[in-house]
Amino acid sequence: MLVIAQEVVDAMVAHARRDHPDEACGVVAGPAGSDRPERFVPMVNAARSPTFYEFDSMDLLRLYRELDDRDEEPVVIYHSHTGTEAYPSRTDITYAQEPGAHYVLVSTRDPVQDEVRSFRIVDGEVSEEEVRIVATLHRGEPV
Amino acid sequence: MAVEVRVPTILRPYTAGEKAVEGSGSTIDELIADLESRYPGLRERLVDDAGLRRFVNVYLNDEDVRFLGGLTTAVADGDSVTILPAVAGGSAAG
Numbered sequence: 001m002l003v004i005a006q007e008v009v010d011a012m013v014a015h016a017r018r019d020h021p022d023e024a025c026g027v028v029a030g031p032a033g034s035d036r037p038e039r040f041v042p043m044v045n046a047a048r049s050p051t052f053y054e055f056d057s058m059d060l061l062r063l064y065r066e067l068d069d070r071d072e073e074p075v076v077i078y079h080s081h082t083g084t085e086a087y088p089s090r091t092d093i094t095y096a097q098e099p100g101a102h103y104v105l106v107s108t109r110d111p112v113q114d115e116v117r118s119f120r121i122v123d124g125e126v127s128e129e130e131v132r133i134v135a136t137l138h139r140g141e142p143v
Numbered sequence: 144m145a146v147e148v149r150v151p152t153i154l155r156p157y158t159a160g161e162k163a164v165e166g167s168g169s170t171i172d173e174l175i176a177d178l179e180s181r182y183p184g185l186r187e188r189l190v191d192d193a194g195l196r197r198f199v200n201v202y203l204n205d206e207d208v209r210f211l212g213g214l215t216t217a218v219a220d221g222d223s224v225t226i227l228p229a230v231a232g233g234s235a236a237g
Contacts, residue, residue: 015206023233041234043230052233057200057207060227073152080232089234097228 002102002118002132004028004037005078005137011040013114016080016106019045024106025053028076029067036137037075037102045079052091053079076118078104086115090124096121102129146174146218149225158187166224171201174213174224189226190214198229 008028014019021093025045028037041063044111046056055063077098081089086107096103099122107115118131145165150158158164165184168174172190179186189199194213201208202225208216218224 024232027230032182047231047233049233051235052231054229055233057202057209057229060200060230061202061205061225062205064225065220077230079232084234089232091235092232095229095231097151097198098230099153 001132002037002076002104003085003132003134003137006133008037008040008137009116009133010092011042012078012104012106013116015042016082016108019080019109021082022048023050023053023080023082025055025077025079027063027074028078028104029070029072030075032071032073038137039072040098042051043134074098074101075103076104078106080106082108084109086117088119088121093121093124093126099123104131145220147223148174148178149223151226151228151230154185154188154226157182157188169217169219170212170214170223171203171208171216171218174218175214182218197229200227200229201225202227 023045026042029039029041030036035136043059045053047054086105103119103121105117119131120127145167145208147163148166149163166177168177175186175189189196194234195201203211203218204223
């Protein structure tokens with residue numbers, strides 16, 4: 001299960017809407033081992049494509065250095081699908097390389113209705129998980 | 144001295160869980176071969192017939208080796224190499 005604050009969900013959806021029809025992407029970082037998505041980090045989609053996303057390689061290095069320095073990890077890796085459902089594509093599954101992350105997909109295919117779903121992707125296996133959106137992710141509260 | 148190699152989470156099963164390992168060699172290719180001798184299976188995850196795999200990034204200090212010399216990029220004692228899986232995907236049914 002992914003437990004995440006409403007404001008972080010809103011930020012991911014706003015990013016996805018802003019970049020529509022291109023796919024948007026980013027991470028939500030949290031203290032290593034905490035499973036708490038606390039710090040919203042939108043990234044540039046270097047592919048600038050409606051059907052593909054990729055972090056720029058130098059942005060990726062800077063991001064991981066920063067996470068390391070702060071003793072954080074990418075708790076959530078999110079991206080949008082702009083014409084299809086919020087479900088991992090074959091491409092998503094092939095390239096998913098963070099077995100500890102929650103892969104959040106946001107679909108903006110409907111101009112009004114947002115779709116936000118979360119998945120684990122490990123060794124090519126996709127499992128959907130419940131998303132519990134809370135008003136505030138209280139510090140120290142077990143998730 | 145040797146070359147420090149930082150290993151991403153997904154490849155740590157090959158390095159007994161170590162986040163950073165040491166290797167030696169005068170090029171990235173030799174360094175990877177040296178690592179393979181102690182961490183079997185690692186090379187296959189980094190390299191294919193065409194060179195570095197498309198969705199693996201290897202950095203020498205602060206540079207992506209793709210913009211240097213790829214596998215033939217020279218490395219020296221005291222350099223730091225970072226391996227990071229690309230973060231990529233998308234709705235295209237690739």
